[in-house]
Amino acid sequence: MRSLVSAAFLLAMATSAAADSEALRVCADPNNLPFSNRAGKGFENKLAEMVAQKLGKDVVYTWWAQRRGFIRHTLKAGDCDLVIGVPAQYELVETTRPYYRSTYVFISQTARHLQLEAIDAPQLRKLSIGVHLIGDDGNNTPPAHALGQQGIIDNVRGFMIYGDYREPDPPARLIEAVERGDIDVAAAWGPLAGYAAKKSPIPLTVTPILASELFAPQQFQFDIAMGVRKGDHALRDRLNEFIAQNGEEIAALLVSYGVPLMEKRFSSTAGVHR
Amino acid sequence: MKDVSQWPMAARDYANTRYSELDQINTANASQLQLAWTFSVGADRGQEAAPIVIDGTMYVVGPYDGPYPNRVFALDATTGELKWSYAPRPEPAAKGVACCDVVNRGLAFDNGKVFLNTLDNHTVAIDSKTGKELWHTKLGEINRGETITMAPVVVKGKVLVGNSGGELGVRGWITALDEDTGAIKWRAYSTGPDNEVLIGDDFKPFYATLKGKDLGVTSWPADRWQIGGGTVWGWISYDPELNLIYYGTANPSPWNANQRSGDNLWTTAIFARDPDTGRAKWAYQINPHDLFDHDEINENILVDLEINGTTRKALIHPGRNGYMYVMDRATGEVISADPYDHVNSYKGVDLKTGRIIPNGEKTPILGQTINDICPASPGVKDWQPSAWSPRTKLLYVPHQHLCMDFKSSEVGYIAGTPFIGASVDMYAGPGGYRGEFMAWDPVGKKKVWEIHEKLPVWTGTLVTAGDVTFYGTMDRVFKAVDAKNGNVLWQFRAGSGFIGQPVTYRGSDGQQYVAMLSGVGGWPGVVANAEVDPRVRNAALGFTGATQDLPFYTAGGSELLVFKLSPAALKDNGNAQSR
Numbered sequence: 001m002r003s004l005v006s007a008a009f010l011l012a013m014a015t016s017a018a019a020d021s022e023a024l025r026v027c028a029d030p031n032n033l034p035f036s037n038r039a040g041k042g043f044e045n046k047l048a049e050m051v052a053q054k055l056g057k058d059v060v061y062t063w064w065a066q067r068r069g070f071i072r073h074t075l076k077a078g079d080c081d082l083v084i085g086v087p088a089q090y091e092l093v094e095t096t097r098p099y100y101r102s103t104y105v106f107i108s109q110t111a112r113h114l115q116l117e118a119i120d121a122p123q124l125r126k127l128s129i130g131v132h133l134i135g136d137d138g139n140n141t142p143p144a145h146a147l148g149q150q151g152i153i154d155n156v157r158g159f160m161i162y163g164d165y166r167e168p169d170p171p172a173r174l175i176e177a178v179e180r181g182d183i184d185v186a187a188a189w190g191p192l193a194g195y196a197a198k199k200s201p202i203p204l205t206v207t208p209i210l211a212s213e214l215f216a217p218q219q220f221q222f223d224i225a226m227g228v229r230k231g232d233h234a235l236r237d238r239l240n241e242f243i244a245q246n247g248e249e250i251a252a253l254l255v256s257y258g259v260p261l262m263e264k265r266f267s268s269t270a271g272v273h274r
Numbered sequence: 275m276k277d278v279s280q281w282p283m284a285a286r287d288y289a290n291t292r293y294s295e296l297d298q299i300n301t302a303n304a305s306q307l308q309l310a311w312t313f314s315v316g317a318d319r320g321q322e323a324a325p326i327v328i329d330g331t332m333y334v335v336g337p338y339d340g341p342y343p344n345r346v347f348a349l350d351a352t353t354g355e356l357k358w359s360y361a362p363r364p365e366p367a368a369k370g371v372a373c374c375d376v377v378n379r380g381l382a383f384d385n386g387k388v389f390l391n392t393l394d395n396h397t398v399a400i401d402s403k404t405g406k407e408l409w410h411t412k413l414g415e416i417n418r419g420e421t422i423t424m425a426p427v428v429v430k431g432k433v434l435v436g437n438s439g440g441e442l443g444v445r446g447w448i449t450a451l452d453e454d455t456g457a458i459k460w461r462a463y464s465t466g467p468d469n470e471v472l473i474g475d476d477f478k479p480f481y482a483t484l485k486g487k488d489l490g491v492t493s494w495p496a497d498r499w500q501i502g503g504g505t506v507w508g509w510i511s512y513d514p515e516l517n518l519i520y521y522g523t524a525n526p527s528p529w530n531a532n533q534r535s536g537d538n539l540w541t542t543a544i545f546a547r548d549p550d551t552g553r554a555k556w557a558y559q560i561n562p563h564d565l566f567d568h569d570e571i572n573e574n575i576l577v578d579l580e581i582n583g584t585t586r587k588a589l590i591h592p593g594r595n596g597y598m599y600v601m602d603r604a605t606g607e608v609i610s611a612d613p614y615d616h617v618n619s620y621k622g623v624d625l626k627t628g629r630i631i632p633n634g635e636k637t638p639i640l641g642q643t644i645n646d647i648c649p650a651s652p653g654v655k656d657w658q659p660s661a662w663s664p665r666t667k668l669l670y671v672p673h674q675h676l677c678m679d680f681k682s683s684e685v686g687y688i689a690g691t692p693f694i695g696a697s698v699d700m701y702a703g704p705g706g707y708r709g710e711f712m713a714w715d716p717v718g719k720k721k722v723w724e725i726h727e728k729l730p731v732w733t734g735t736l737v738t739a740g741d742v743t744f745y746g747t748m749d750r751v752f753k754a755v756d757a758k759n760g761n762v763l764w765q766f767r768a769g770s771g772f773i774g775q776p777v778t779y780r781g782s783d784g785q786q787y788v789a790m791l792s793g794v795g796g797w798p799g800v801v802a803n804a805e806v807d808p809r810v811r812n813a814a815l816g817f818t819g820a821t822q823d824l825p826f827y828t829a830g831g832s833e834l835l836v837f838k839l840s841p842a843a844l845k846d847n848g849n850a851q852s853r
Binding site: 029032035063064065066067068069070073085086087089090091132133134135136138139140141142144145147148149153154155156157158160161162163164165166170171189191192215216217218219222224 | 372415417418441496497498501527528529533535567638641680684685687688692694698
């Protein structure tokens with residue numbers, strides 16, 4: 001049991017943003033499983049606890065909906081120091097080395113036997129396909145762009161990634177539409193789809209979307225890293241060390257959430273394979 | 275509107291002229307303006323609101339930030355004494371969910387009531403004497419991305435309100451509420467079937483492509499109109515004689531253009547509607563199948579113009595796309611449409627069909643870098659409203675002068691989903707300046723004078739019978755300009771940059787006052803007040819690149835500044851300048 005005095009001390013340290021405070025101050029979405037939620041049920045929650053344990057700290061969260069303005073209102077506002085999941089080389093933050101690589105996937109009811117693999121598969125012209133929409137013209141998900149480029153338009157249904165924030169885990173509506181049979185197939189980010197498939201009462205099949213060079217610079221696989229404030233090299237280096245030393249444990253956690261993990265095909269040195 | 279001492283609505287009058295008959299401040303004495311009093315609205319975010327002045331009281335609203343979001347203040351317009359303040363109780367989730375800068379463009383007034391729109395979608399009626407809330411009505415859902423930022427307008431006992439949030443997959447609407455009860459009298463959507471757009475047999479658009487059943491459905495791929503945008507976050511004008519209200523709708527959303535084939539009606543369109551029923555009488559779409567985020571919510575100024583020997587009941591719409599539209603406001607015919615700044619993304623407007631001619635070479639394609647698209651996404655002019663002087667017959671237009679490169683950008687990550695986005699990199703247009711304040715002759719179809727500004731001119735303007743026009747700059751300068759020739763008569767360096775709307779009125783002491791909020795922000799200004807990293811050129815949807823140096827000139831602010839003539843100038847006025 002913590003005494004009141006040490007709790008007050010912890011709070012004071014938390015607001016001072018000192019690198020060696022007893023709190024690991026994490027910026028997270030309170031309503032976005034499988035990544036994170038306020039109840040601590042997401043894999044990013046679990047990962048935060050793992051990091052905190054190794055560093056001998058306690059997790060303290062700053063909650064904010066993960067949408068435009070998330071980094072600005074949390075990490076950059078100085079309210080917290082760590083975002084557990086961001087793409088490697090994400091411009092707004094300083095990123096660690098990647099700790100997993102996943103992919104956009106097709107998810108459909110197993111009973112349908114759709115056998116979809118490529119984003120330019122001919123069957124896609126006949127199926128009703130769900131995609132996530134992010135919100136601006138140039139900023140939609142890779143499958144939404146790739147389908148449009150092929151003229152696959154009328155049979156594509158959009159689901160706002162933001163959704164209705166009063167409901168639990170708004171991005172999950174896309175996968176639920178597959179479960180209900182409202183759409184034949186969804187093209188979704190792997191961790192979301194893999195998690196849904198794992199807990200769905202209806203058998204769902206998840207297949208990685210094979211990236212076709214036709215749609216470059218769109219890519220369907222992304223390396224995911226942790227993010228800290230730009231210039232916070234002390235925390236970044238400690239996280240890099242954590243990632244290097246706990247690879248197997250991290251992978252086991254991700255697999256337990258159904259996250260499709262891809263082999264790292266490229267060196268993480270930016271620019272080499274462009 | 276008859277009482278020249280007042281400024282009763284954001285645009286001053288239903289015609290949206292922002293013209294005041296006051297002439298105590300004139301071209302001869304404007305150089306002797308001085309600060310009368312100041313007031314802080316208590317939240318250092320973008321201050322876009324127009325103060326309004328009725329019967330000696332000024333009502334002003336702050337942005338949706340700080341401990342009291344969208345707080346309303348009533349002040350003695352002459353002395354600045356605070357009479358009351360009102361703070362709406364925001365929805366707890368709102369702060370974490372609203373994404374963008376949290377501006378409010380002003381209040382409305384009618385029959386002893388002040389009307390407020392809150393960012394979290396409530397319209398509130400407040401007793402103008404006591405500051406007590408009389409009613410509030412919830413019109414939208416911030417948890418689905420809807421917000422309200424526009425200033426309401428009251429027409430024939432109805433409070434007219436439109437929504438924002440097109441980027442988040444919102445379906446645009448305008449709603450009329452009973453000013454006494456807050457009950458919704460009608461709502462007209464900008465997309466979807468005719469019965470929801472309030473289009474019926476009496477709908478008579480001028481152009482053939484706009485005639486047909488349910489075009490708000492059929493000009494989209496299946497069902498895409500349901501989250502198609504076309505929000506209504508700009509200005510509403512009203513012609514009592516024709517009994518028509520006019521307003522523009524925003525861009526189509528949230529799909530990339532290649533996933534929404536068709537004209538995407540009724541986005542980027544001007545509607546003329548009957549204020550009693552909401553029914554549309556005509557509509558005109560400015561940018562069919564918009565590619566550039568060219569909302570057309572800009573103001574529509576209602577003036578009668580002598581064109582080719584006949585008097586036309588005109589509507590002037592300075593388009594976001596860079597064309598100055600002069601239309602017949604009774605019929606929806608485009609009389610003329612001429613570029614008023616450098617435009618290369620379109621080749622002109624076909625006056626026979628009414629359709630704009632896109633320049634295919636400037637079509638954004640994800641994965642390809644398209645350089646030198648002019649104007650950039652905010653257009654030649656965004657929300658910042660113009661003013662019309664019946665004396666000079668010129669339109670005073672604050673605007674930006676920006677071009678952009680459209681290219682694939684680094685990864686983004688939203689709600690756990692990574693993607694490669696398009697980045698829009700904006701920069702100064704030809705000549706190297708980013709903003710301009712200019713006077714336009716809508717009959718002669720030409721620019722009469724212009725003042726270049728280093729940064730986008732994001733404030734509104736006004737013009738007076740003293741032939742003085744006012745505007746502010748993002749680098750903190752408030753200017754009085756000779757409306758006839760563009761000579762700068764006076765300027766004042768304030769605490770923060772300007773993105774608001776100047777107003778003028780007569781105080782109880784008989785003096786003319788000019789008021790303006792200082793406090794940079796808005797779309798171009800978040801770099802100065804919201805800790806967007808200025809090194810990231812494509813932050814704030816690309817605007818940061820165009821205003822990267824803003825933090826060098828200004829930080830955020832929240833100050834209302836009120837000016838009047840010095841006692842010495844008044845004395846001279848009495849002797850030489852009385853009209």
